[in-house]
Amino acid sequence: MGGQAPVVQRIRLRYAKRGPLRFTSHRDFARAFERALRRAGAPIAFSQGFTPHPKISYASAAPTGVGSEAEYLEIGLQAEVDPEQLRLALDAALSPGLDVLEAVVAGEGSLADRIDASRWRLELPTVDPAVAAAAVKSFLDAEEVLVERMTKQGRRSFDARVAVTHISVTDQSLGRSGAVAGRLDGESDLPSGADGAPCAIIDLVVRQVTPAVRPDDVLSGLRVVAGLEPPVPPRVTRLAQGTLTAQGEIVDPLDADRED
């Protein structure tokens, strides 16, 4: 083989995993995205070599079952396109619920270097916000919160507290939450808070550390420090990813590209 056309343009995308399609695993998404490139007629570039691969690189992907408004990837193209046209074509080529939200031409530097933290929203249906707030306080007060998780290396114990830079129970906790747009038709996608039952909503900012601390681990931490055990599985959504500023804000990694 060999002789693949060179990359003439690199484009970065922000996309969302919403509603039922938050159960798409990263592998599933990657396959769907390659098909979407073909459906959309995107002039994707391929790697050299015997089994050429499309030029796609992903920033850290949200776990299966976790929704996200802020997933990022970068593609290399063999012909220049208008980023907004590409966004529209790819969005139409993916199932509703896998939504392409933004496309910008890549500037200097790598996407990965601009991402060191994520903001998450944790909805705990049927959990009283006051109870959640107390658990959050114990978590913040603790110096270290050891939790366990199965990893590829077997069961590991690590500190979930160290990576958390912000955690609070939001005031929209009661009643309808600030619902995330773009639901699949026919599917009710509201936390049970919608029908008047309590629903605690936690706002969480976690730094990227090794081993990674995921929202799951923070939930385990709340169980460890305060015995908080949500009776129904919490719903987790990644709201943002990017660079954590000294003020605790998360800077959109595409900002720098837009300025170029």
Next chain:
Amino acid sequence: MSARSVFPQLEQLLPRISKPIQYVGGELGAVVKDWDATTVRWALMYPDAYEVGLPNQGVQILYEVLNEQPDVLAERTYAVWPDLEALMREHGVPQFTVDAHRPVRDFDVLGISFSTELGYTNMFSALDLAGIPLESKDRTIDDPIVLAGGHASFNPEPIADFIDAAVLGDGEEAVLEITGIIREWKAEGRPGGRDELLLRLARTESIYVPRFYDVDYLPDGRIQRIVPNRPDVPFRVSKRTTMDLDAWPYPKKPLVPLAETVHERYAVEIFRGCTRGCRFCQAGMITRPVRERSITTVGQMVREGLEFSGFSEVGLLSLSSADHSEIGDMCSGLAEQYAGTNVSLSLPSTRVDAFNIDLAQELSKNGRRTGLTFAPEGGSERIRKVINKMVTEEDLIRTVVTAYSNGWRQVKLYFMCGLPTETDDDVAQIGRMAHEVIKAGRIAAGTKDIRCTVSIGGFVPKPHTPFQWAPMVRPEVIDARLKMLKDVINSDRSLGRAIGYRYHDGEPSLIEGLLSRGDRRVGAVIRRVWEKGGRFDGWSEHFSYARWVEAAAETLPQFGVDIDWFTTREREQAEVLPWDHLDSGLDKDWLWQDWQDSLSEYEQDDCRWTPCFDCGVCPSMDTEIQIGPTGKKLLPLTPVNNLRVPA
């Protein structure tokens, strides 16, 4: 009633199970309609895991055909894995469709596609989870019509008490006709209830309603007769045949799953039916006559299917793809059109001849070169005459050698064990043949670095074939022959090392045999197996032979029969077979003659190229062979270099 989505309840269970993505729907090609805006509603089920069921062509075709009707809604449901089943029971979540997560019980029809009998136990789970009574007689006007289709429905007797109706053969027109009958019955205010509806279906003479037929047995356990128990239903129910496949170019909008499934490709049936006449092959017998799709339509379907789906693989499907009258032009034409596009084409053909290699060569020009598969099915020339697989040892060696000298390094050979009249020596010859293949192959390829895999499974006699009278061979004998074959292969270490050996044990085949040729009494066995936890019988990790044997011992003695009676017993010409009232078009006398010819090792030609040999199908079904060449061509492909941005 407007069938509420059960997703809010299901959603709570999904984080606790494996592969939740297979239950959420959202595939490209999936259709969600407004419940209240439609009048006839179908739930279509493939009774296996989503990863196997989703790619099923039959379901995809019917789904699309039905959803194209403005007042019809069709959704899909699949067997749920035991982890989710347990949680659904615990939390009272009913069997649901993946499209809009509606409860299956709310639909008018639950159509189940049985390409294999091993799906029967999963049907019970689905009915039970849906809250639909297991037995047809217990269902009310609030329950859907449970309708079986697919190849296994050519003998639905083992599940006769649990289904309401069955369609034999092609489904495209049948589902529309059934829809029409239901539409009318509902518009009239559902007169006469469920019974009247079933009667209207039965009166078409091509929809089988088991409850309208009584089976009487002789004291020795054989069937005395199967007759209608009311005057207005036909004595025999005939199969359906969709003629002119160019007029039915489905699937146009193939379902593209997010989950990983057994096939990730756009499959086009290039023809239906096969008249090669392999005597073990039920598919070949029940899908006659041959009906080709023209090269032009195939080309158009490939283009539109790829555009719609974004798949990068195309399968040109049929029972014997190399036999299409325009296959040469089709393969070279498509290979040319898609050269340099990363689209790969495949032909799942197993015909043993050099032409097949030419085709594979064409197709692999611009893509990966996968292994080649041939199916001689029998090891000795004698047994190949018995099964009417007309391949000589010379042909086979020559074909495989051609493959090796054209650069293939890996060849797969398919065989069966337990064929009628088979001896140890017939099976041992498979090993010797594999040795010859490697020897000749090494010389032709000029390297020792070639392999062949021998894959062998147990033979299961099927209804509507010349072997429907044949005795099965006991699993112990099968297993002993399979072990012996392994020894023969390894008797020469140098050659044996180049030969892979894969086999299926005899026990599952025996159970498949029980289900294939069973009658209504076998229904009790299936139900008992299911009650004992039997699920996913097509999966070796879930299948339990002991459970089947136990269930049979608990249920069959009351009828004076047992598993052996259904499987290893040879039938006589005069015996009434459980499916005699179900008409595949094949003349029973012709089938018997072919069975006798088989025993005298006498071969039968193919009616496409030799005169009609009067199998009976065309005159009784009013069908005809539809083959080309049409002289038509692939339409040119206009390359699109633009982004496809929605308007």
